[in-house]
Amino acid sequence: MGIERITAAFAARKKEGRKALIVYLCAGDPSLEVTGQAVRELAGAGVDLIELGVPFSDPVADGPVIQAASERALAAGVTLPEILELVKSLRSGLAVPLILMSYYNPLLQYGLERLTADLAAAGVDGLIVPDLPLEENLPLRQTLEPAGLALIPLVAPTTPGERLARIAATARGFIYCVSLTGVTGVREGLPPGIDEYLAGVRAVTDLPLGIGFGIGSPDQARLLAPMGDGIIVGSALVDVLHQEGLPAALRLVERLRHAL
Template identity: 55%
Template sequence: MDRKNAIQNRFRDVRQTGKKALITYISAGDPDLDTTRKLVLTMEKNGTDIIELGVPFSDPVADGPVIQAASLRALQKGITIEKIFNLVRSLRQETAIPLILMVYFNSILQYGIERFTKACAGAGVDGLIVPDLPLEESEELRQTAAACNVDVIMLVAPTTPLERVKQIARVGKGFLYCVSVTGVTGMQKELDGGLAGFLTMVRSQTDLPLAVGFGISTPAQAATAAKLADGVIVGSAVIKVIENHLAADGLVEQVGAFVSRLKQGLADGITAQ
């Protein structure tokens, strides 16, 4: 299955419509795989342009309590990487939306780097985000993934020095993940006041699309970020909606409605420019 440049192509298509890309994150298998499949399709229907599927891990160092709890729920249901690959294969029967796995490097190592990237390509995964993999240790994964047309998406943070941003941007694929806060994922009351300057600095070093993540939890925050970046990433806030409706009917519909409000927020942000 050749899906070369699917992520950058989606950014290009969104840009051509005068909009910004909405990227949403959910933990694969939370609360179960069938619901994950329904969530992917519903989020796409309600305006998501790219979806990150979190691969549950026992020690998710970059994740805050909301995503940690989702990861634990999925692990308790017996989710495995193989089951996630099967889920992606199933989704590829119904959607071409770019799918990215957010996965900790230990999970890739245990599976085998080459075997993992080939399995990603075979299932229809378009990209990988590996939050605990530093630039200096990323070359083998980046080259192996590139040979399979799978993008390894690199992260930069407000604390990343200019020279290092330049090095990361040079090897990045798909888009650059611009972390909006220092710390772990989670919902924030307001975005960092230095975000505009940070993104201006990053943009001076690359032509890759820039997507802002970590801490964006409301349509208003999405609107603010949309004025500055090419895409906005929302994770913990989506999972919080899932968490709040675990024991109720309409979980999938509630997530769809929230995604629709986020997408409207992005549109409002552009209109306000």
Template identity: 50%
Template sequence: MNRIDERFHRLKQAGERALMPYLTAGDPDLATTRSLILEFERRGADLIEIGVPFSDPLADGVTIQRASQRSLLAGTTLPRIIEMVGGLRADCRLPLLLMSYVNPIFHFGYARFAKEAAAAGVDGLIVPDLPPEEAAELVEATAAHNLHTVFLIAPTSPQQRVRTIAAASKGFIYYVSLRGVTGVRSGLSDDLDASLRLIRAETDLPLAVGFGISTPEQVRMVSRVADGVIVGSAIVSLLEQTAGQPDQLKRAGDFVASLKASTIE
């Protein structure tokens, strides 16, 4: 069984919700990314979303765009990220997902990517700019190596579109809680519960909610209706603010611990 399936099953049995922090790989370097992943595991994270930096990140707001630029300038590449995952897998039991735009994977080669990512210990893949109708080749390659491909559902997705995406997804469904790009928001959608009920009518997969979630209180609110909560920009922003500071790892870990505590209150 894929580690993603195992983790959601265990959390469901325990009556808990998953916390999935996001990190941009290689910001400021891959050694720091490795340390942060292990710290986040120690502080209660359930899954980790590892962002592959890209020069034109369409779904990401300015915070993650800046992180991607810093990472690219530091020389981060998809092969080096896969190598980093392979190096930490013996010390990390968490499900690890790569979030990448399709271009880096296409140029790497779908079959080669799936084989090498799975061998390194990657469990899943999120590709925000690849619709299910155009994903057959990649899905076939990843499925052959038990890598789950996760698709996104937006608030604007009609029910037929929800049905198509739900049928294509493996592991869980990523629900985009707000219109627009990633980034910290002061409030969340008022119709989140109703939207998730419509998706649950089409699938038994866990539903994880991301985009705009940045505080323990928002995590608490989302945890009441979703199976998992994804927090990205708030973490990346904290890392940007504490860059070069000796207590960066502890501060980031403390923040993740506070978010995880809000999933089980």
């Protein structure tokens, strides 16, 4: 399914005149069993796409909440092969797109051709690799594309227009629009100039735009929703899941879904 499943998820919401809700979970925090339960229940609560973070020792794009989650998962011994097994066990009966978010080092160590074969076999639909720039992504793109898997790029308010167009030309699935400069983590209010920035991204692509980084409340989601096709919530959900457990995480998702 891969790219097709991602495209279908955005198209279904668009047909309803609504925006997609995309959430991030750190796989294995606090355990792979809890992650699996969370994925099933979040999908049932109206989440449209789920990103599963592959824990990494140096998550440079992430703020303290996701860094801490990554450290807890690594301390519990969570590995990429185990995450792929989890996805495989989840995939039967689960229609929601599942996207792995990983830094490049674990993927390169795994081997790109083996990785692609195992992603496809497990039922993963795409990859987000925050530290893989356009200039270096060709080997991964060339292995993923024939398998129908999406390499979803990140763009930022600081991305120049000409580079934006080149990134958009190679993007698959959707474009991850980082809403601010800096790392992940909940912020207050909306970044200045975000409407012009997102209009600039929209001008170079017909792909759906997912807006993430810094979105933690239904009010923020409601304000940003008209500017893109989906809202991505990570740190706020990871924090609630860690501090208060799955029922509280589901309540947050229900409020976000209602806002969208």
